[in-house]
Structure formats: C-alpha cells, structure tokens
Amino acid sequence: MMPELATSQESDGEARLAALAVLAQQVRDLADAVTLTEVPQAELTAVTAELVALTERLGTARRETPLPPEFGPGGRYRHLGNAVVGDCNPHALPLVVEPDAGGGVRAGLAFRPSHEGPPGFVHGGVSAMVLDHLLGSAVAAAGKAAMTGTLSLRYRRPVPYGAPLVATAAVSRGEGRKTWAEGLIALPDGTALVEATGLFITPSQWVGVETRS
Numbered sequence: 086m087m088p089e090l091a092t093s094q095e096s097d098g099e100a101r102l103a104a105l106a107v108l109a110q111q112v113r114d115l116a117d118a119v120t121l122t123e124v125p126q127a128e129l130t131a132v133t134a135e136l137v138a139l140t141e142r143l144g145t146a147r148r149e150t151p152l153p154p155e156f157g158p159g160g161r162y163r164h165l166g167n168a169v170v171g172d173c174n175p176h177a178l179p180l181v182v183e184p185d186a187g188g189g190v191r192a193g194l195a196f197r198p199s200h201e202g203p204p205g206f207v208h209g210g211v212s213a214m215v216l217d218h219l220l221g222s223a224v225a226a227a228g229k230a231a232m233t234g235t236l237s238l239r240y241r242r243p244v245p246y247g248a249p250l251v252a253t254a255a256v257s258r259g260e261g262r263k264t265w266a267e268g269l270i271a272l273p274d275g276t277a278l279v280e281a282t283g284l285f286i287t288p289s290q291w292v293g294v295e296t297r298s
C-alpha cells in the first residue's frame with residue numbers, strides 16, 4: 086500500500102533534523118576516511134573501539150524504519166531517510182533533484198571515493214541507483230506515483246568520482262499505468278557518461294495519488 090505522507094508538524098523538530106543531517110554528512114566523510122586511510126593497525130583498532138561506543142550511543146533511542154517521505158516546511162516533498170536523496174541517510178549522496186526548464190528534472194552531483202567500482206571510477210550499480218531515482222523523480226514530476234518496472238543502462242564512458250557531474254531525466258511517453266522515462270549522467274559540458282531508459286508502473290492502488298506539492 087502507498088504510505089500516507091506525514092506533514093512536518095508530525096515529524097521531528099526541524100532543528101533536530103538539521104543536526105541529524107550534519108551527523109549523516111560526517112558519516113559520509115567517515116566512509117571516505119575509512120576507504121582511504123593508511124593509518125597503522127593499532128590506530129585502526131582504536132578508532133573501531135570508539136566507533137563501537139558511538140554506534141551504541143546512537144542506538145539507545147532507535148526508530149524501526151528510516152525517516153519517511155513527507156511534505157516538509159513550505160509543503161515541499163522530501164524523504165530524509167531515502168538512500169539517494171535523504172539528507173539524514175549517510176548512504177545518500179545526497180542528491181538534490183530540481184525541476185528543469187524542459188519539464189524534466191536535474192541534479193548536480195559529485196561521487197565520492199567510497200563509490201569506487203573499477204579502479205579510479207564509480208561503480209556501475211551506483212550510477213544505476215542515481216539514474217533509477219532521477220527517472221522516477223521525472224515520472225513523479227509528471228504527476229505519476231510509480232515504481233521502477235525495468236531499468237536499462239548504457240555505460241558510454243567511465244564515471245569519475247570527485248568531479249562535478251549533472252544528472253537529468255524526463256518522461257518520454259505514457260500509456261495507462263505505464264510511464265517511460267529517459268535520462269543520463271553527463272559531464273558539465275554535456276558529454277554523456279551513462280544513459281538510462283526506464284519503465285515505471287503505477288500500482289493500481291496508487292492511481293490518482295498526488296505526487297506534486
């Protein structure tokens with residue numbers, strides 16, 4: 086079933102959420118620090134012990150599931166616990182998806198060393214995750230609440246991390262509960278790195294659900 090969307094009044098206070106977003110960013114930096122560290126073994130063991138203690142502190146008051154999608158301040162849709170766009174999820178880049186001039190969506194992004202797949206480049210599954218979300222957001226921006234049915238990718242060039250990139254997507258056509266979208270990750274000069282096409286399906290119980298705030 087489609088979850089009922091909360092409003093921000095029902096969620097945590099904004100100041101606490103802002104503090105949680107800062108913590109999540111610190112954990113992203115930690116992930117890169119772990120991925121790249123060359124400190125000696127004794128230091129690794131000492132840091133691990135500190136992290137065990139910190140993990141236990143955070144776990145003393147714990148939700149069952151990540152923060153849900155909601156309409157935040159100003160009625161703006163947000164999903165703070167999401168794996169791609171969630172400010173409060175350390176796994177997220179986090180991507181900031183915005184409407185673009187042509188009716189689709191765009192997001193500036195920069196991958197991190199912890200996204201490495203082939204040496205020196207971003208893992209293809211990470212690129213796929215970003216494009217899945219971008220295409221899904223284009224479908225939502227076109228007014229359809231839908232889930233990915235199929236996603237097909239063409240990896241044209243290796244994707245660098247640490248460099249500014251841009252991801253874009255737009256709906257290409259629709260037919261009943263099916264909506265097709267296309268998108269790409271590109272260099273700032275428009276050079277395509279990864280292209281994606283996806284079919285998004287609106288489950289029958291989601292037909293008519295409003296996706297635009």
Ligand SMILES: CCCCCCCC/C=C\CCCCCCCC(=O)SCCNC(=O)CCNC(=O)[C@H](O)C(C)(C)COP(=O)(O)OP(=O)(O)OC[C@H]1O[C@@H](n2cnc3c(N)ncnc32)[C@H](O)[C@@H]1OP(=O)(O)O
Nearest residue numbers: 154162217218221222225232233234235286287288289296
């Ligand atoms: C959350 C609240 C938000 C509300 C506010 C919105 C604001 C939004 C803002 C921001 C958006 C963020 C965007 C997120 C983007 C990320 C998206 C993901 O990663 S989604 C996770 C990965 N995907 C799954 O986990 C799907 C798992 N699969 C399913 O749940 C079902 O299989 C589903 C819904 C895909 C289809 O189930 P059925 O029961 O509705 O489908 P049937 O009735 O059998 O088929 C309908 C038609 O579709 C075809 N079809 C079904 N599944 C297909 C497939 N996988 N590929 C191709 N065609 C398929 C069938 O052949 C049929 O076609 P014929 O009518 O006969 O022509």
